Amino acid sequence: METRPLLLCLLLASAPLAAKPVPLVELVADPIPLTKVQLKRGPVNVRVSLGFDKALLLNLAPAQALGLKPFPIFGKFKFKNPQIPGGEAIIRGNLVSGDVGGTGKQKLPTVWIDKDVVPPPQAGVVSVMAFDAERVIIRNPSGTPGGRAYVLPRAGRNDSDIKWKLGGDTVRVVLDFTSERTVLNARAAQILEREGLVRRLGRVGLWSPVPALTLPVQQLSPIAGANMMGLPLQQPFARITRDEAKALDARAAAGIEGDSPDDEDAIVVTAKSKEKEGRAPWMLIGRDVLKHCSSVVLDRQAATWTLTCAFAG
Numbered sequence: 520m521e522t523r524p525l526l527l528c529l530l531l532a533s534a535p536l537a538a539k540p541v542p543l544v545e546l547v548a549d550p551i552p553l554t555k556v557q558l559k560r561g562p563v564n565v566r567v568s569l570g571f572d573k574a575l576l577l578n579l580a581p582a583q584a585l586g587l588k589p590f591p592i593f594g595k596f597k598f599k600n601p602q603i604p605g606g607e608a609i610i611r612g613n614l615v616s617g618d619v620g621g622t623g624k625q626k627l628p629t630v631w632i633d634k635d636v637v638p639p640p641q642a643g644v645v646s647v648m649a650f651d652a653e654r655v656i657i658r659n660p661s662g663t664p665g666g667r668a669y670v671l672p673r674a675g676r677n678d679s680d681i682k683w684k685l686g687g688d689t690v691r692v693v694l695d696f697t698s699e700r701t702v703l704n705a706r707a708a709q710i711l712e713r714e715g716l717v718r719r720l721g722r723v724g725l726w727s728p729v730p731a732l733t734l735p736v737q738q739l740s741p742i743a744g745a746n747m748m749g750l751p752l753q754q755p756f757a758r759i760t761r762d763e764a765k766a767l768d769a770r771a772a773a774g775i776e777g778d779s780p781d782d783e784d785a786i787v788v789t790a791k792s793k794e795k796e797g798r799a800p801w802m803l804i805g806r807d808v809l810k811h812c813s814s815v816v817l818d819r820q821a822a823t824w825t826l827t828c829a830f831a832g
Contacts, residue, residue: 540819541622544652548659548696548815550806556627556645557618560585563642567657569815569824570646570693570803572679575617575629577643582611582631589613609633622651635730647817648679655817657696662813666829669750676822683748683802685714690800692747694815694824698805701755702726702736704784707800708757716745717755723764724756734785735764747804751830754807758785 546552552567556575563581577587589595589611597609612630619627627649637644647655674682674691681692690707703711711717717739726736736756745752760782783798809815812828 540651540653542653544620544622544650544655546620546655546657548657548809550659550661550810551696552647552657553641554620554645554650556620558585559616564640566637566641566644566697567647568644568695568697569657569679569817570695571648572677573628573646573648575615575619575627575643575645575649576636577629577631578635578637578639579631579633581642587611587613587615587629587631619645619649619651625649625651638730646679648677653819657815657817659809659813659815661810663811663829664813666811666813666827669748669826669828671748671750671824671826673822673824676819678822681748681824685710688800690802692802692804694809694826695803695805696809698726698728698803700724700726700736700805700807701753701803702758702805703739703755703802704758704798704800706798707802708739708755710800711739711745711755715742716752717741719757723759726756726758734782735759735761737763747802750804750808750826750828752808753811753830755802758782760785 546554546567553564554567555562555564561584563577563585565575565577590613594613595609595611597607610630610632612628614626615629616624617627617629618624631643647657671681671692674680679693683690683692688710690703690710708717708719712719720738720740722738724736724738725733727733735758737759739755739757741752741755763785784801808828809826811830812826814825814827816825816827818825
C-alpha cells in the first residue's frame, strides 16, 4: 500500500532526534513480531513491518479513540489502489509524538486509514525503521538453529528495502513476516523468468495482503540453485489478474475479491502494451523463506539486513 507522498511531507516537517539511539532492540517473530508504541493519549499494540520506511500506520478506530487530528491542508486525501478493499480509502496523517518499543520519544510520521490495515487485536503496524536503535534483532523461535549468515545491503541507511539488480532492471525487495509466501508483482516475475530463475507452474493460489482483500497469484517454480543475492528462493508466487486466474483454474477463482482491470501490479508487460507497463518491479519475501531463519538483524549504521538461516539440502 503506497503512502509515500503523505509520508514524505511528514518526514520533511519532522525535527531531528535529540537523544542517541539505543544500542539494541530484540523482538520475537511468533510468527509476526509485535511491539508497543506509547502515544500521548495512550499505548497501541502493533505489528512490526520490515517492509516500509519509518512510519506508523493505524486502523481508523484506534486513531479516533486517541483523538488524532490530520495535519492541516495536506494531511487528508483520497487514495485509490486495487490492493485496498473497495479500491479506495481516505488517508489522514500527521507527525505524532511517540515512543516505539521503549527506545525514546520522537516525532513519528503517523497515518490512519478508513480500512483496517491489520486485524484486531493489533491496532496497526509500525516500521522496524521507527525504532530509535542502532540494531534490531528479530528472533524466530521456530527457525532452524545454526546455518549461515546472508548479508543483504539495504538501499540506504534509512531505507528498509533491498535493491536487487538483474540484467538491466532493479527489483525492489522487502522482507515480510506477515506474508505466508513470497510474492512478486507481474513485472518482477517477468524479469526472473527472463533471467532463467523461475518458471510458471500454471497453479493458482490466493494472497491476502490486508484484511478483507484476497488477490489471485500464480505459483512459480525456482530453477535449481535460484537465489536472491545468495538467499535461496523457496515457493514464490506472482500476481495475476482475476481473468488470468479464471483461465488457469476457474475453481481457484472462487473467493477472489477486490480485483480490478487497472491493477498495475498484475499487468504483464508485453511489446504490445508499452503504454501500460504496470508498477516498478517488487518482490516480497515471506515466511516460506523466513521460517528457515533463526534471526533477522537490521544494522542501521552498516545499512544491511543479516539473515541467519538453515535451508534443507
